[in-house]
Amino acid sequence: MTSLRNLRRKITRSDAFVGALAAVTRAFIIAYSKTLRIRLEAHADYDALDPSKVLYGFWHGRQFLLVPAFRGSGIAIMTDLSWAGRIQSRVLEGLGYVIVRGSSRRKPARALAAMKAAIESGHPAAFALDGPGGPIHRSKPGVLFLAERLGYPIVPVGTSASRAFSIPRTWCHYLLPLPFSACVVKLGRPLWVTESDLTAEDVDRAVNHVTLEADIEVGLERTVGECGSPKDDV
Numbered sequence: 001m002t003s004l005r006n007l008r009r010k011i012t013r014s015d016a017f018v019g020a021l022a023a024v025t026r027a028f029i030i031a032y033s034k035t036l037r038i039r040l041e042a043h044a045d046y047d048a049l050d051p052s053k054v055l056y057g058f059w060h061g062r063q064f065l066l067v068p069a070f071r072g073s074g075i076a077i078m079t080d081l082s083w084a085g086r087i088q089s090r091v092l093e094g095l096g097y098v099i100v101r102g103s104s105r106r107k108p109a110r111a112l113a114a115m116k117a118a119i120e121s122g123h124p125a126a127f128a129l130d131g132p133g134g135p136i137h138r139s140k141p142g143v144l145f146l147a148e149r150l151g152y153p154i155v156p157v158g159t160s161a162s163r164a165f166s167i168p169r170t171w172c173h174y175l176l177p178l179p180f181s182a183c184v185v186k187l188g189r190p191l192w193v194t195e196s197d198l199t200a201e202d203v204d205r206a207v208n209h210v211t212l213e214a215d216i217e218v219g220l221e222r223t224v225g226e227c228g229s230p231k232d233d234v
Contacts, residue, residue, distance in 0.1 A: 013083065022090030027066075029091070033068035036161070041186040050191060054124040055056050056187075057143055057207055058130040058157040061095040061172030065159040069185045072096035076118040076125040078104075078111060080132055080209055098123050104132065104140060112142055119150060126157075129207060129223060137208065139200050144193060153190035154203060158211035160184055162218040186214045 011017055056075070058066065076098040079085040089099045100118050102111025119125050125146070129139035147154050161177030161184075177183050188210035191198055214220075 018083075018087055018090060022087050022094065025087065026091045026094045029067060029095070032179070036065070036068070036177055036181060036183050038065060038069055038183045038185060040185045040187075043189045044163075045190050046187050049153060052122050052124055052150045054176055054190075055119075055143055055147055055150075055152050055154045056126040056157050057122065057129045057154050058126070058140065058159070058202060059137055059172070059207060059211060060128040060134075060175040061136075061170065062157075062159045062211060063128060064174075064176055065161070065183050065185055066126065066157065067092070067095060069159075070097075070126070074098055076100055076123040076124050078102050078117060078127070083104070086175060104142060108142070112145065115142075116146060116149065119146065119152070129203065130172070136172055137204060139203050139207070141200060144198065144200060147191075147198075148193045151194055153192050154198075154206075155190050156188035156203070156206040156210045158186045158188065158207065158209075158214040160211070160214035160218050160220050162220060182218055184214050184217050186210050186217070188213075198233065 073096060077092060078100045079089045079092070080103050081101055085101065089101065093099050098118055100111070100114045102108075102114050104111060117123060127143045129143060130136055131140075143154055146152070151162060159175075159177070159180040163178040163181040165176045165178060167174040188206055191203060191206055196202075
């Protein structure tokens with residue numbers, strides 16, 4: 001039994017297996033995304049930004065639509081050091097993203113330094129603010145640290161679909177848009193650390209706000225926790 005387990009581990013960890021699984025996953029994402037009607041909307045202030053000097057922030061569980069919406073954009077994304085992160089890296093690299101391997105749990109300073117280097121080389125970056133494991137809808141401090149050091153704005157991002165399935169037993173209530181649904185990706189008002197005493201709570205409110213706006217726009221019935229109010233002053 002042990003020898004079979006070791007053989008299975010050797011096969012599934014091999015470059016050939018990881019590459020094949022990543023290729024299948026990438027093909028599925030491309031094909032599935034073609035069944036969706038994705039609309040990209042941006043706050044008026046976003047148009048004045050240098051697109052290479054932006055830090056995008058979104059909630060974990062709302063990222064599926066972002067993959068096709070920003071395909072080929074060269075956005076830097078951090079993936080963890082696990083086996084699943086290795087596959088995710090291969091998938092996203094094939095879709096035109098720049099991958100930084102690291103972990104906010106293990107050696108977070110090194111991970112932030114690697115991401116900062118990728119951004120300074122000319123790539124915008126995107127962060128699942130409450131990843132990799134929650135608490136849900138509470139951002140980690142890394143994006144604020146980078147925004148302050150680099151002088152770049154944080155752009156809150158919300159996504160939604162008119163018909164979607166919330167995958168059970170996922171801590172983030174992962175939202176998978178259903179085929180042929182109307183979808184929206186909304187880019188909210190940019191947040192500047194240099195212009196105000198911006199806090200993690202401010203970022204949370206902004207992402208909650210734009211996410212709820214996206215839900216309302218496509219008519220998605222909210223079945224998970226409250227995500228803020230579109231009347232909030234953000």
